[in-house]
Amino acid sequence: MRKKVVAGNWKCNTTLHEGVELAKAVDKLISEKGAADVVVVLGTPFTHLTSVVGAIDTKRIGVASQNCAAEAKGAFTGEVSAAMVKSTGSQYVILGHSERREYYGETSEILNKKLALALENGLTPIYCCGEPLNIRNAGTQVEYVINQLEETIFQLSEEDFKKLVIAYEPIWAIGTGVTATTEQAQEMHKSIRDAIADKFGAEVADEMSLLYGGSCNAKNANELFANPDVDGGLIGGASLKADDFIQIINAY
Ligand code: 13P
Secondary structure, three states: OOOEEEEEEOOOOOOHHHHHHHHHHHHHHHHHHOOOOEEEEEEOOHHHHHHHHHHOOOOOEEEEEOOOOOOOOOOOOOOOOHHHHHHOOOOEEEEOOHHHHHHHOOOHHHHHHHHHHHHHOOOEEEEEEOOOHHHHHHOOHHHHHHHHHHHOHHHOOHHHHOOOEEEEOOHHHOOOOOOOOHHHHHHHHHHHHHHHHHHHOHHHHHHOOEEEOOOOOOOOHHHHHOOOOOOEEEEOHHHHOHHHHHHHHOOO
């Protein structure tokens, strides 16, 4: 059965204390209101991982880092390896976010190294893809996104590919308050699922969780999640408020 996943991406927000309080508030709301059959993940800064893991019920909520190093270990000042993330008790790592690609020059080659290390260390990558506005305006968004997948996760073995969660995040919708329409989200998610079916077969495609990200909030989650190929969300701004985040979780 395909899993529904709602993951928060806190980005570079919250001090350690604020982050732990936010995680505890989400944990408390889930214990009170439930999360139906939704897998909930909190994507925190590296500095918060251990404390957040310790502050919540990790059977109910998973924890993700927002990145990991492209090298296993060694003289790479400032980097945090996949093994280090795993050692905090975290289970997920967000990879390929457009902000990492755009501001930190992450190429498909770098992402392939990160994917391999994440998988070797037993982390579940939440792999992001998505097109910029000029590509959307040119109408070539599907080719653009499928190419991102072909250069990276479509190179994995079927066994490894099946471990991933994929997030479609149109860059023009991230942090802008502009959300993809449900038709735009469904069109892309269906195209991604069809491409997966071509590459790995219909059964694998049917099992993959495809999340939508980009100004998804408590008001629009319901409509977005109603699409047959949208299996949840990767939530930025709205994941920083426990009340909003729980509403998104319960939008199913
Ligand atoms: P917003 O929800 O703030 O638009 O961010 C989306 C995102 O980038 C999640 O990874």
